[in-house]
Amino acid sequence: MAFKLSEQTKGVYIIAATPFLDNGSIDMESVDRLIDFYMEKGVDGITILGIMGEATKLTDDEVVTLMARVLKRVNEKLPVIVGVSNASTDKLVSLSKDAMDLGAAGVMVAPFSAHKTDEAIFNYFSTIAEALGSDIPMVYQDYPLTTDADVSVNCLLRTIKEIKQVVMLKHEEWPGLNKLSMLREKSAEQGLRRISILSGNGVLFLPQELERGADGPMTGFSFPEMLVQVYAMHSSGNIDGAEDLFDAYLPIVRHEQQLGYGLAIRKEILRRRGAISSAKTRTPGPTLNAHDHKELDRLLDRLDNKLSALG
Secondary structure (H helix, E strand, C coil): CCCCCCCCCCCCEEECCCCECCCCCECHHHHHHHHHHHHHCCCCEEEECCCCCCHHHCCHHHHHHHHHHHHHHHCCCCCEEEECCCCCHHHHHHHHHHHHHHCCCEEEECCCCCCCCHHHHHHHHHHHHHHHCCCCCEEEEECHHHHCCCCCHHHHHHHHHHCCCEEEEEECCCCCHHHHHHHHHHHHHCCCCCCEEEECHHHCCHHHHHHHCCCCEEECCCCHHHHHHHHHHHHCCCHHHHHHHHHHHHHHHHHHCCCCHHHHHHHHHHHHCCCCCCCCCCCCCCCCCHHHHHHHHHHHHHHHHHHHHHC
């Protein structure tokens, strides 16, 4: 049964890395192993071809090949969101339709730095929605630190009201907790539909975002089981327990959140955990040195000790 994203979508959506061989080509065997790893850890969904997936470093053919490989491996066991942001609207629409034909649950779109006003952003999403048609659910990725496209709460409310295909917001503004609260409060005051909100920012603020009304995280953290457990504990009302577990992982969360460099850390942890064969990032991308590895050794040892203490 093919999944479709909706306003009720919730849970842990892991953002998949793109594994490369040491020569820089896509490692398809590791793609399969990584997808299996994510599913074994209990995630509710998978997002591919995002910023963490190094999508901008892939050729058009690689994008389609990778997308087909992941969707075949998932085999409709979980919903898959495909990042389709592209400066070319024609390419965005074509990739979106290919993704849905292959079994994707929806597509994720971010505005660009050229969209400097609310009106420009709204018009862009309105144009995309019309081009995609009413059957393709959309995720609005609000990540101004990277896209340089700031959107106001009022513009998001207008989007919720007028663009029905937008069923989810990926919340990544930083700082953005008050924006999340305002969106929830004003949406309820205006009687608008309650869309799904999944939080990003490497889950640095996950406990607070859940308290503010997020429906779960969407991130590529290298320990997806932590996300699953924290979300489950928080949902059951065990707020302190969720925060205690989150706090044990926080040094790793923080370490992975370093812009650019953090992807190499995340991939190295996934390699050490057996999920991928190489921590290679595609050029231009960072590589860990001996100091970095020693530092990571210590952080992971300390994590093991903290988890043992928590039982």
